[in-house]
Amino acid sequence: MELTMAGSREARLAALRGRIAAIEAGTRTPTPVLPFGDPAIDGCFPGGGLPLGGWHEVTGAGLEDETGAAPAAFVGLLLRPLVKTGAIVWVARRSDLFAPGLFGLGFPAERLIQVRTRDEAETLSVLEDALSTQGVAAAVGEAEAPDLTAGRRLQLACEKRGGFGVLLHRRPYGGRAGKGGAVSGSASFSRWRIGPAPSPPPPDDIGLGPPRWRVELERCRGGRPGGWILQAQEAGHGPHPFRLVSQLADHDVAAAESWRKAG
Amino acid sequence: MARILSVWCPNWPITTWRRRNPGGKLADTGPLRACGAPPPGGEEDGRSPSSPSGGGGCVASGGGKSDRDLPFALLISEHGTRRLAAVDEKARALALSPGQKAADALALVPDLVTADHDPAADRAALEALSDWCVRFSPAVAIDGHDGLFLDITGTDHLWGGEAAMLGDLLARLARWGVPARAAIADTAGAAWGLARFGTHGGDDLAIAPPGQQRAAIQDLPVAALRLEDAAEAQLPRLGLHRVGQLLALPRAQLAKRFGLSTTLRLDQALGQAAEALTFRRPATPWFDRLAFFEPISAPEDLARVAGDALALICARLEAEGRGAKRFEVVFHRLDGKAYPVRAGLARIGRDAKRLTRLIVPKLDKVDPGFGVEVVTVHAGAVEPLAAAQDRLDAESGTSLDETLAPLIDRLVNRLGENRVWRADPYQSHVPERSQVRVAPLDPPAATGWDPARPRPVRLFKRPEAITALAKVPDDPPIQFTWRGRSHRVRRAEGPERIGQEWWRAGVGETDTGPGRIRDYYRVEDDAGGRFWIFRQGLFGTEDAPKWWIHGLFG
Numbered sequence: 001m002e003l004t005m006a007g008s009r010e011a012r013l014a015a016l017r018g019r020i021a022a023i024e025a026g027t028r029t030p031t032p033v034l035p036f037g038d039p040a041i042d043g044c045f046p047g048g049g050l051p052l053g054g055w056h057e058v059t060g061a062g063l064e065d066e067t068g069a070a071p072a073a074f075v076g077l078l079l080r081p082l083v084k085t086g087a088i089v090w091v092a093r094r095s096d097l098f099a100p101g102l103f104g105l106g107f108p109a110e111r112l113i114q115v116r117t118r119d120e121a122e123t124l125s126v127l128e129d130a131l132s133t134q135g136v137a138a139a140v141g142e143a144e145a146p147d148l149t150a151g152r153r154l155q156l157a158c159e160k161r162g163g164f165g166v167l168l169h170r171r172p173y174g175g176r177a178g179k180g181g182a183v184s185g186s187a188s189f190s191r192w193r194i195g196p197a198p199s200p201p202p203p204d205d206i207g208l209g210p211p212r213w214r215v216e217l218e219r220c221r222g223g224r225p226g227g228w229i230l231q232a233q234e235a236g237h238g239p240h241p242f243r244l245v246s247q248l249a250d251h252d253v254a255a256a257e258s259w260r261k262a263g
Numbered sequence: 264m265a266r267i268l269s270v271w272c273p274n275w276p277i278t279t280w281r282r283r284n285p286g287g288k289l290a291d292t293g294p295l296r297a298c299g300a301p302p303p304g305g306e307e308d309g310r311s312p313s314s315p316s317g318g319g320g321c322v323a324s325g326g327g328k329s330d331r332d333l334p335f336a337l338l339i340s341e342h343g344t345r346r347l348a349a350v351d352e353k354a355r356a357l358a359l360s361p362g363q364k365a366a367d368a369l370a371l372v373p374d375l376v377t378a379d380h381d382p383a384a385d386r387a388a389l390e391a392l393s394d395w396c397v398r399f400s401p402a403v404a405i406d407g408h409d410g411l412f413l414d415i416t417g418t419d420h421l422w423g424g425e426a427a428m429l430g431d432l433l434a435r436l437a438r439w440g441v442p443a444r445a446a447i448a449d450t451a452g453a454a455w456g457l458a459r460f461g462t463h464g465g466d467d468l469a470i471a472p473p474g475q476q477r478a479a480i481q482d483l484p485v486a487a488l489r490l491e492d493a494a495e496a497q498l499p500r501l502g503l504h505r506v507g508q509l510l511a512l513p514r515a516q517l518a519k520r521f522g523l524s525t526t527l528r529l530d531q532a533l534g535q536a537a538e539a540l541t542f543r544r545p546a547t548p549w550f551d552r553l554a555f556f557e558p559i560s561a562p563e564d565l566a567r568v569a570g571d572a573l574a575l576i577c578a579r580l581e582a583e584g585r586g587a588k589r590f591e592v593v594f595h596r597l598d599g600k601a602y603p604v605r606a607g608l609a610r611i612g613r614d615a616k617r618l619t620r621l622i623v624p625k626l627d628k629v630d631p632g633f634g635v636e637v638v639t640v641h642a643g644a645v646e647p648l649a650a651a652q653d654r655l656d657a658e659s660g661t662s663l664d665e666t667l668a669p670l671i672d673r674l675v676n677r678l679g680e681n682r683v684w685r686a687d688p689y690q691s692h693v694p695e696r697s698q699v700r701v702a703p704l705d706p707p708a709a710t711g712w713d714p715a716r717p718r719p720v721r722l723f724k725r726p727e728a729i730t731a732l733a734k735v736p737d738d739p740p741i742q743f744t745w746r747g748r749s750h751r752v753r754r755a756e757g758p759e760r761i762g763q764e765w766w767r768a769g770v771g772e773t774d775t776g777p778g779r780i781r782d783y784y785r786v787e788d789d790a791g792g793r794f795w796i797f798r799q800g801l802f803g804t805e806d807a808p809k810w811w812i813h814g815l816f817g
Binding site: 062063064067068069070071072073074076086087089095096097098099100101102103104105109110112113114115116117118122126129130133134135136195196197198199201206207208209211212214 | 666667669670671673674678682683684685686687688694697698703707708711712714717718719720721722723724748753754755756785787789790791792793814815816817
């Protein structure tokens with residue numbers, strides 16, 4: 001943000017010199033990242049967190065592939081720390097995203113701009129437009145499967161202003177299963193699969209405890225995959241929206257894979 | 264004081280019929296053909312010409328003769344009687360007049376040619392004409408069945424004066440085969456009277472100089488005051504023929520004898536009483552115009568002149584420290600068709616370059632035809648801009664909106680206003696009504712949603728029916744089936760009782776009852792999926808309660 005905001009010629013030149021120096025030294029300028037606040041997760045990423053100037057794919061596990069509820073809640077929480085720096089644009093063909101629900105997760109809805117598009121291509125182009133706009137901290141697009149070109153364009157748009165892009169894969173209701181699961185844009189920085197996880201009993205054993213998600217990092221450029229159970233952290237308890245509950249063992253991930261196929 | 268131009272198209276039904284049937288038997292082959300399509304709107308498109316021989320036993324004209332020389336009338340059915348609705352000059356010369364029975368008229372003039380009168384088409388043509396008049400002023404009002412009012416305050420200088428503007432207007436209409444009369448005065452009433460009853464001996468009469476309407480109208484007949492029928496019929500019987508005579512009378516007696524409306528009409532004509540005109544666009548001084556010596560048609564030229572026109576209006580806005588939210592660029596074609604292109608801004612602005620970028624993608628809808636001769640531009644929702652501009656240099660928080668505005672503008676202009684929104688809380692218990700869509704950059708609402716009432720991330724437009732098994736009545740179910748998949752409930756929370764807002768219209772009879780009440784539960788299944796389900800209806804009544812799923816927490 002600072003780099004792009006710097007208006008004066010001198011500042012731009014200084015930034016350029018810095019980058020050249022970094023290239024010459026064989027290192028890369030550390031890009032701003034969005035950390036999870038837990039070394040077990042942040043260690044999977046080369047920069048210690050999800051890089052801001054890039055885009056990420058999020059899919060739902062099982063039925064969530066169609067409803068996109070758990071991924072939406074996860075993404076909403078993930079973006080919570082970014083709201084301070086700008087607006088969040090959420091682009092979708094369907095309008096079932098319910099702002100009071102995001103608000104309940106601690107997401108300030110007054111920074112959420114919702115856009116309803118007519119088709120897939122429009123979704124992607126609006127997403128690209130939003131990401132390359134100053135003042136947009138992050139943009140989320142609900143789409144089926146963008147091709148490689150769309151992925152490249154998204155990447156360029158993210159780099160332009162340091163925007164954080166999320167592509168939420170969502171199969172249309174009644175659509176063919178499997179298509180959304182296909183790995184599409186290799187241009188994305190990471191690929192996630194999100195499903196719900198049973199919540200812990202609340203202290204008084206009445207009602208529901210804080211929600212939990214089964215989060216699988218399937219692919220991550222320059223990093224390593226992983227799987228965790230994450231729990232929502234109240235907005236008051238620190239800057240990070242998630243609390244690591246447990247690490248998913250390898251056999252857990254595999255088991256989930258078979259369960260998904262059966263479902 | 265405003266300057267009002269009144270246009271009157273005498274014998275409008277005949278005029279429009281002739282223009283609708285240019286190839287018809289009565290076609291006027293003169294200037295009308297030469298100009299190509301008729302000016303405003305495409306009335307000729309899709310509207311089949313009404314049959315030249317009307318029903319009711321009218322004599323159909325023989326095909327061989329030149330019908331242009333025959334008298335012509337339009338017919339209308341009134342209580343089962345065919346009557347003349349309008350007559351042309353030749354028929355008028357033969358003493359035919361509107362209102363006459365068709366049978367009588369045909370007895371008098373056996374070779375009368377008739378056609379059906381179509382008032383809806385006349386109205387549409389008048390509306391098209393009013394849209395065309397946007398080239399003279401954005402504020403055009405339809406006046407009765409055959410006239411228009413234009414608020415030309417501040418726009419006549421673009422033509423080099425009122426007389427030149429009036430001349431241009433009448434010359435254009437005449438070229439399209441629309442005989443018209445027009446006048447300019449301070450008030451709609453005076454202009455109306457002058458247009459219809461002015462002698463038009465010299466051009467000076469058609470224009471009443473500012474403040475001079477009393478002198479201009481005093482020689483007109485009293486009918487020029489738009490009086491009620493009774494008063495208009497009675498005044499000449501008392502020897503009051505001219506407006507001047509009425510002006511000389513004491514007002515109190517005038518009002519007593521002929522009603523308050525008479526004095527009101529007098530006052531309106533003199534500018535002593537206000538008169539509201541219903542403009543199709545609001546009257547605005549923010550109007551500008553570019554005319555070209557050579558008509559333009561190339562797309563890049565259209566884009567360039569759109570930019571030039573916007574630059575004109577933006578420069579004026581800037582000079583006065585104002586900005587606007589809505590801009591309209593209208594391309595006026597040689598043949599009189601007008602293509603408006605609109606752009607809206609989320610925040611008031613006056614950046615011509617940005618506006619041009621919003622306008623240019625929409626130019627493909629403009630069909631330049633034989634060329635565009637005039638471009639007009641007008642700005643709406645004009646407000647002072649200085650206050651908003653100050654914030655540009657302020658720290659992020661507020662200036663974020665300024666950087667977002669261009670994006671919102673692009674999206675709104677491309678997708679439509681209702682497709683870009685921000686959700687704001689609304690005071691309603693009914694979940695689907697607890698949010699309203701507002702413009703993204705509107706000031707945020709003072710209150711948020713109630714955190715004690717958890718709401719799902721995905722809310723279905725319509726709740727979906729589920730089959731559920733509950734252990735005890737009034738308990739959350741222990742198992743339910745949704746979309747063919749069975750879920751075992753692990754934990755549940757609730758109920759939250761939500762009543763339908765019965766005072767609102769539109770709450771159907773069927774989807775409510777004592778079951779107008781919904782008991783909502785948050786439930787979690789074995790896998791951790793969280794659902795928002797509700798029970799409608801109560802146990803113990805004749806209808807078993809129904810279960811629905813309304814949303815997903817994710």
